Each structure stands twice: as C-alpha cells, then as structure tokens.
Amino acid sequence: xxxxxxQSVVKRFGALEVLQSFDLSVEKGSFAALLGPxxxxxxxxxxxxxxxxxxxxxxxxxxxxxxxxxxPEDRNIALMFQSYxxxxxxxxxxxxxxxxxxxxxxxxxxxxxxxxDALALVQLDTLADRYxxxxxxxxxxxxxxxxxxxAEPDLLLLDEPLSNLDxxxxxxxxxxxxxxHQTLGLTTIFVTHDQDxxxxxxxxxxxxxxxxxxxxxxxxxxxxxxRTIFAADFLGGANIVTLDVVxxxxxxxxxxxxxxxxPLDPALSLTPGPQAFMLRKEAIGFDPAPGLARLQGVxxxxxxxxxxxxxxxxxxxxxxxxxxxxVTLAPGAQVAIGWDPQDLIPLARD
Amino acid sequence: xxxxxxxxxxxxxxxxxxAIALYMLIPIAVVVASSLSSSQFLVFPPPGLSLRWYGEIxxxxxxxxxxxxxxxxxxxxxxxxxxxxxxxxxxxxxxxFAGRDAIGSIFLSPLILPSLIFAIxxxxxxxRYGDGPSFTGLVIGHVVITLPYVIRTVSANLVDLDPNxxxxxxxxxxxxxxxxFLVILPQCRTGMAxxxxxxxxxxxxxxxxxLFMRAPGVETLPMRIYSTLEFSPDPSVAAVxxxxxxxxxxxxxxxxxxxxxxxxx
Numbered sequence: 152x153x154x155x156x157x158q159s160v161v162k163r164f165g166a167l168e169v170l171q172s173f174d175l176s177v178e179k180g181s182f183a184a185l186l187g188p189x190x191x192x193x194x195x196x197x198x199x200x201x202x203x204x205x206x207x208x209x210x211x212x213x214x215x216x217x218x219x220x221x222x223p224e225d226r227n228i229a230l231m232f233q234s235y236x237x238x239x240x241x242x243x244x245x246x247x248x249x250x251x252x253x254x255x256x257x258x259x260x261x262x263x264x265x266x267x268d269a270l271a272l273v274q275l276d277t278l279a280d281r282y283x284x285x286x287x288x289x290x291x292x293x294x295x296x297x298x299x300x301x302a303e304p305d306l307l308l309l310d311e312p313l314s315n316l317d318x319x320x321x322x323x324x325x326x327x328x329x330x331x332h333q334t335l336g337l338t339t340i341f342v343t344h345d346q347d348x349x350x351x352x353x354x355x356x357x358x359x360x361x362x363x364x365x366x367x368x369x370x371x372x373x374x375x376x377x378r379t380i381f382a383a384d385f386l387g388g389a390n391i392v393t394l395d396v397v398x399x400x401x402x403x404x405x406x407x408x409x410x411x412x413x414p415l416d417p418a419l420s421l422t423p424g425p426q427a428f429m430l431r432k433e434a435i436g437f438d439p440a441p442g443l444a445r446l447q448g449v450x451x452x453x454x455x456x457x458x459x460x461x462x463x464x465x466x467x468x469x470x471x472x473x474x475x476x477x478v479t480l481a482p483g484a485q486v487a488i489g490w491d492p493q494d495l496i497p498l499a500r501d
Numbered sequence: 502x503x504x505x506x507x508x509x510x511x512x513x514x515x516x517x518x519x520a521i522a523l524y525m526l527i528p529i530a531v532v533v534a535s536s537l538s539s540s541q542f543l544v545f546p547p548p549g550l551s552l553r554w555y556g557e558i559x560x561x562x563x564x565x566x567x568x569x570x571x572x573x574x575x576x577x578x579x580x581x582x583x584x585x586x587x588x589x590x591x592x593x594x595x596x597x598f599a600g601r602d603a604i605g606s607i608f609l610s611p612l613i614l615p616s617l618i619f620a621i622x623x624x625x626x627x628x629r630y631g632d633g634p635s636f637t638g639l640v641i642g643h644v645v646i647t648l649p650y651v652i653r654t655v656s657a658n659l660v661d662l663d664p665n666x667x668x669x670x671x672x673x674x675x676x677x678x679x680x681x682f683l684v685i686l687p688q689c690r691t692g693m694a695x696x697x698x699x700x701x702x703x704x705x706x707x708x709x710x711x712l713f714m715r716a717p718g719v720e721t722l723p724m725r726i727y728s729t730l731e732f733s734p735d736p737s738v739a740a741v742x743x744x745x746x747x748x749x750x751x752x753x754x755x756x757x758x759x760x761x762x763x764x765x766x
Contacts, residue, residue, distance in 0.1 A: 203668050223671040236669035239662075240687040253674035298673070 152215075154179040154338040155200065155306055160209030162195055169195045171362045173209070177340060177355070182332050184349035185342045187359035188385065193342045196359075197308055200340070201230045214305040224253075229299035230308040233315060235291050237283040243270060243294045244279040250302040269297040272331065289320045296328075300335060309341035313348055325351050346386050350374060358382055379499045383429040390430040390471045391498065396421045405495065407467030413444040414492045427498045430490060432461070435473035439489020448488050450480045464488060529746060536739035543734045554740040564741060567725035574636070574721060575704040578643040582700045583693055585644065586651025590692070591685055593652070594659040595667070612649045619645050620713035627714070634716035642710035647703050651696035658692030659685075691760050698756050702749060 157175040161168065169192045177183045185193040198204040200211060202223035210219045218226045229250070237246050247266040251257060257265065270276045273293040283291055292315070299307055312328065313321045329352060332339055343349050349356050350370040358365045358373060366373055366382045377383040380391055394405035396415070403421050404412045405428065415421065439445050448466030455477065462473045462480065466488055473488065480486060531545055536554055538547030558564045593605050611619065619642060627638045670684045708723040715724065722745070726738050 201672055203671070223668070224674045224676060226672075228672060230669070230672040232663075232665045232669055234663050234665050236663050236665040238666065238670075238684060238687075240690070249670075249675075250673040253670075253676075253679060302673075 152179050153177060153212075154181075154214055155340065156210075156212040157196070157200070158210040158212070160196075160199060160206045160211070162192070162199060162204065163207050169362050170199075170206070173363065175357065175364070175367075177338060179338055180336045181355055182329075182339045182353050183341075183355040183357060184353035185340060185357050185359060186346060186349040186385075187344065187365075189344060191359040192362040193344075193359050194310065197230075197310060197340070197342045200306070201228060201308055202226050203230075226306075227302075227304055228306040228308060229302065229304035231292075231295050231299045231310065231312060233311040235283075235295040235315075237291055237294055237298075239283055242280050242282055243275060243286070243297075246283070246294055247298045247301050250298060254302055256302060265301055266297075269301040270294070272300070272334070273297045273327070289316060289324070292316065292324070293327075296331070300331070300337060304337065307337045307339040309339065311343055312341055313343075314345070321348075328352055350386070358385065360385075376496065377429060377498065380427055380429075383496070383498055387431065388472075390432060390435075390469075391427060392430060392467075392469050392471075393425055393427050394495075396423050396426045398423050407446070407469065409468030411446055411467045413446065413467075413495070415495060416493045418493075419497060421497060427500065429496045429498050430471070430494060432472045432474040434490045434494035435464075435471060435488055436475060436490065437473075437478065438487055443489040444492050444495070445487060445489045448486050450482055450484045450486055452482055453480060455479075532739050532742045533746070535736055536743040538736040538739070541735065543730075543736050543738060547736070554736040555744075557735075557737050558740050558744070561737070563720075564722075564725060564737070567720045567722045568741075570636075570720060571705050571722040574639055574643065575701045577640050578647060578704040579697045579700045581640065581644045582647045582651050583697060586648050586696060587655050587686070587689055587693055589648075590652045590655035590659065591689070594656050595685070608652050609649045611646045612653075616646045616707070616709045620710045623710070624713045634714040634719075636716065636719050638716070639711060639714045639719065639721075642714055643700075643704040643707060646707070646710065647700040650699035650703070651693070654696040654699070655689045655692035658689050662688055694756060694760050698752060701752065705745070705748075 153176040155175070155177040157173055160170055160173040162170040162173075173192075173196065175196075185196060187193045195204060199206050200213075202218065202221060202225075206219070210217060212218065213226060213228065223230075238249065241249065244263065244266050247269050248262050251262040251265060256262070267276060267279060270279055273296050275290060275293045275297065278286060278290060281290075283294070286294070292312075299309075309328075313324055316324060325348070341352065353370060355367065356370050356373050357367045360381050365385075366378050373382065374386050377386055377389075383389045383391060392407070394407060394413075397404050397406055397412070402417065403415045403419065403423075405415050405426075406412055436443075446466045448464040448471070451463040451465055451470075453463070454461040456474075458477070459474050460477045460479075462475065462478075464471045464473060464486070471488070535543060535545050535547055537550050537552065538544070539549035539551035539553065540547055589608060593601060593608070623638060623642045623645075624634065627633055627635065631638070666684055666688075667680055670680045675684065706723060707721075708727060711721045711724050712727075720728075722741065726741055729735070729738050
C-alpha cells in the first residue's frame with residue numbers, strides 16, 4: 152500500500168514552474184531518495200510533503216489520508232533539517248522528547264523513557280544531558296535523528312541528511328541510517344544531490360530533473376539501465392558517446408567518429424543513424440578477450456586511486472575514461488581496450 | 502613572526518592603553534575618595550578619612566525616598582521595556598513586512614536623538630492632556646529612551662539563530678503559541694538579560710527626563726544628588742555616587758555569573 156501519494160502536484164514560484172504535474176507514490180516501509188541537481192524541485196517537493204509549502208494544484212496523501220490542506224503540525228510526520236535545527240536551550244533528551252510533548256503523547260515519565268530509548272537507538276544515551284553546543288556535528292545529527300523517529304511518524308523526511316558531515320562520519324552514518332530503517336521500518340524519503348548517497352541508502356531512487364521525474368527505480372536498475380543522457384551522466388558519471396548505427400545484414404554495428412566499428416548488443420533493435428550510448432568507466436578493460444568489442448587507443452594520463460586506476464584514453468576519435476584494476480601505463484602508450492557489447496547502452500536524448 | 506612589530510611600538514601601545522584606562526577610572530576614584538571624607542564640605546583631596554557620610558545618607562529620609570523611587574522606576578521601566586522590546590525585536594528579525602526597515606529605524610532613533618527632545622515632547626503632551634508631570638510620565642519617558650537597547654540586544658540574539666527552528670517545531674507539532682513561548686522566547690534570554698541591565702542602568706542614571714518630568718513628590722536619586730550639589734554640597738553626594746557605582750558593579754557580576762558576559766556584550 153502506498154504510504155505517500157503525490158497526485159498531479161504543480162508548484163509555481165511566480166512564472167517559474169518548479170514542479171510540473173508531479174506524480175509519485177512511495178510504498179509503506181520503503182526508503183526512497185529524491186535525487187537531482189540543485190533547482191530540480193526536490194527540496195520544494197519535500198517541503199510540500201511536509202506541509203511547509205502549499206502546492207498550486209494537486210493532492211498529497213499520507214497513510215491514506217488527504218493532508219493537502221493540513222498544516223505541518225497536523226500531519227504526523229518528521230523532518231530532519233540539514234542544519235539539524237536542534238533547540239539550543241534544551242538538552243539532547245529534552246530535544247528528543249519535544250515532539251512527544253507537543254503532540255501530547257503519553258505522560259511525562261513515558262515520554263522520557265521513549266526519548267531515552269530513541270537516544271539509545273542512535274547510541275547517544277550517555278550524552279542525554281548535554282546541550283547541543285556541547286556536542287560535535289555528528290552527535291547533533293544523531294540527536295536530530297532520534298528526535299525524528301521518537302514520535303513514530305507516518306513519514307520520515309530527511310533533507311540532505313549527510314551533507315554536513317565529513318567523509319568518514321558520512322560513511323558511518325550511511326550504515327546507521329540503513330540499520331535504523333531496517334529496525335523501525337519507517338517509510339523514509341530523503342533529498343540528496345549526491346548520487347553515491349542515493350545509491351547507498353535508498354531502495355527506490357527517484358531521479359528528478361527540471362521539475363519532473365527523469366527516471367525512478369531500484370538503485371541497481373537505474374544505475375545499470377539509465378534511460379536518458381541526463382540519467383547516465385548524473386548517476387556515477389559515464390562515457391557518453393554518439394555512434395553511427397550501421398546495418399551489417401541482420402547485425403548492427405556502431406561506428407566511432409574515426410570509423411572504427413564495434414559490435415552492438417544483438418538484443419537491441421536499433422534503427423541505423425546517429426545514436427547516443429553510455430559506456431560505464433568500469434566496463435572498459437585493457438587487452439580484451441576475443442569476442443568483446445575492441446578498439447585501439449592511446450593513454451593520455453592516469454590517476455592512481457588505490458584500489459583502482461583511472462585512465463584517460465583517446466580511442467575511436469573520442470576521449471574515454473576507464474576505471475580498471477591498478478595498472479601503470481606511460482602517457483602516449485598504445486593500448487587495446489574493449490568491453491562487452493551489452494555494456495554499450497543506448498540513451499534517449501531527453 | 503619574529504620582529505614583525507618593533508618592541509618600542511608594543512610598549513608605546515601598552516602605555517597608551519593604560520593611559521586611557523586611567524583617564525576613565527580617575528573620576529570614579531575621585532568620587533569614592535571624596536565619599537570617605539571627614540570634612541563638612543565636598544573637597545578633593547579629602548582632609549581626613551571617615552565613613553560618616555555613608556551613615557548620613559542611610560539616615561537621610563530624602564536620600565532613602567529618592568533611592569527607593571529610582572529603584573522602583575528602574576524596575577518598572579525594565580519590565581515595560583522588556584515586555585515591549587522583546588516582541589518588537591522578534592517581529593523585526595523574523596518577519597518580513599512592508600515598512601520593516603522604517604519601523605526598525607524609528608525604534609532605534611532614541612539612541613541617536615538627544616533625550617532632551619523626548620523630554621520636552623513628553624512634558625508638552627502630559628501638560629496638555631494629563632495633569633502635568635508624574636511618575637507614569639517618567640516611566641513612559643524612560644521606556645522610550647531605553648527601548649532601543651532591548652531591541653538591539655534581543656535582535657543580536659535572534660540573528661544568529663538557525664532559521665529552520667520555527668519550521669522544525671511546526672513539523673514536530675508545535676502550535677504558534679508553543680513556538681513563541683517554547684522555541685523563540687527562550688532563545689532571547691541572554692539578550693533580555695543584557696537589555697534589562699542596560700535599561701536599569703540608564704533609567705537609574707537618567708537626569709534629563711527626570712528633570713523635565715519633575716513632579717511634586719516624585720524625586721529620583723540623580724535629581725536628589727543634583728539639588729544637593731546645587732544648594733548644600735557635602736560629601737553625601739559622593740557617598741551616594743559610590744553606592745551607585747557599587748550597585749552597578751554588583752549587577753555586572755550577577756549578570757556574568759548567570760549568563761556569562763562574553764555571550765551578552
């Protein structure tokens with residue numbers, strides 16, 4: 152059953168249409184990412200779901216209830232702000248208890264017990280009596296998280312939950328968020344512009360572009376099978392090449408700008424003519440086995456990344472980036488590169 | 502940064518700062534020394550030391566009454582100025598509305614304009630529409646000249662605040678009155694404390710408004726001191742001043758103890 156339904160929502164700021172007849176449905180218990188570049192409307196959508204912004208048209212349903220006309224305080228939701236928005240004059244425990252106090256859930260003793268439990272869930276029970284200013288950024292975020300889950304909201308909304316943390320804390324927090332989601336089963340929606348974060352956390356990625364959904368699906372599906380150039384480029388970065396599709400009997404071949412021909416996935420039914428393809432950086436290998444697509448190239452530069460090497464290559468008349476096992480090649484070296492024909496994935500222009 | 506500033510420049514700077522500090526402290530030292538005088542007259546340096554003038558003021562009906570009037574006046578002014586200034590500061594910092602900047606400037610104008618102007622205006626209004634100068638008139642005058650301090654200190658508290666607090670509280674289920682009293686107002690505490698300190702001091706110290714609003718039977722401490730100086734100057738004036746200095750220092754210490762001065766000023 153859908154826990155959240157967004158129905159033909161339109162939001163305009165003046166002449167600018169930030170959301171264009173937006174439809175979205177999020178299943179109960181799922182962990183959805185609203186992913187997109189800044190200005191794609193994802194934050195506005197989150198604010199509309201929370202009730203902090205009113206849509207010009209359309210409806211919002213949460214847990215089967217039409218909440219379109221309801222103020223945020225009357226929707227049973229939680230929103231964790233990017234800035235955490237902890238109350239500076241209250242201790243961690245009092246901050247976590249605040250939603251229960253406002254919603255008049257339980258008596259005081261039970262509220263405190265539940266607030267303590269929520270703090271324990273984010274491993275902060277020992278810091279219950281500290282004030283926000285006495286805590287690190289990571290600790291403050293955990294308090295904000297505990298405060299978001301304590302009142303058992305119908306919907307947990309997170310606004311760029313990891314963007315204020317340094318790289319190491321971010322990794323810890325990704326695991327933490329995932330664990331918390333598995334324990335509590337709260338329907339969670341988070342906004343991010345970071346594709347790694349979306350792929351790491353979400354079970355549904357909703358990729359947004361210019362006020363509409365570009366593509367939605369499971370992380371793996373959306374990463375492996377992007378439909379458009381935008382999706383391919385935004386998710387993980389990829390080599391995007393335009394090849395001329397030529398017919399060779401029943402087979403289809405792709406012609407690179409320099410005239411080199413490579414085989415295409417026979418399962419694709421492509422009409423001859425120019426066509427954009429995605430080739431993931433990690434799909435490219437050196438010295439390909441027979442049967443794979445094969446191209447002669449020149450190494451331009453390399454970055455050593457520890458577990459991998461990133462190579463910038465010139466091949467087929469285009470620049471390609473390859474992510475491979477560590478390998479050291481001199482700039483200017485001639486190499487044979489190749490890939491599985493199935494890794495050349497056709498993309499729509501828009 | 503070895504040798505970045507020549508040594509003699511450093512020493513000159515220290516000497517300069519010390520000279521300024523001395524310049525600011527000398528009047529206080531003179532007053533306190535004079536208050537310990539054994540003489541019948543207000544002279545400096547005092548010919549001998551004694552505490553007799555402190556005894557005098559404690560036994561003086563006029564000084565005690567004036568002191569009580571001043572304390573009462575200052576406390577009432579604090580309450581009214583905080584009551585008006587805090588919501589005004591909240592509105593000015595948190596809401597955008599037409600004429601906000603103009604209203605903000607009007608609220609702060611008593612900082613710039615001579616209080617004499619307010620005193621004259623107040624006197625004219627009270628003479629025309631009321632029974633002339635009164636204690637109430639004094640409170641109103643003091644509120645006018647002290648309101649900017651409350652608005653300034655409370656605003657300073659609020660501009661640093663996370664702008665998301667209000668929305669976060671809404672999502673947590675807080676109604677507008679709960680957000681006002683449980684979220685916003687608690688953030689104003691240090692600003693209100695600092696404001697109260699300024700208001701109390703200014704009201705307690707004011708002679709201009711008090712002079713114009715001089716009503717029969719209403720005499721504040723500064724007025725008492727002034728008339729004593731004018732008609733029968735004796736070291737009791739210095740003793741009262743010393744008490745006022747002590748009171749101010751006490752207030753500062755208290756404020757520092759409770760809120761931490763570094764957070765306020």
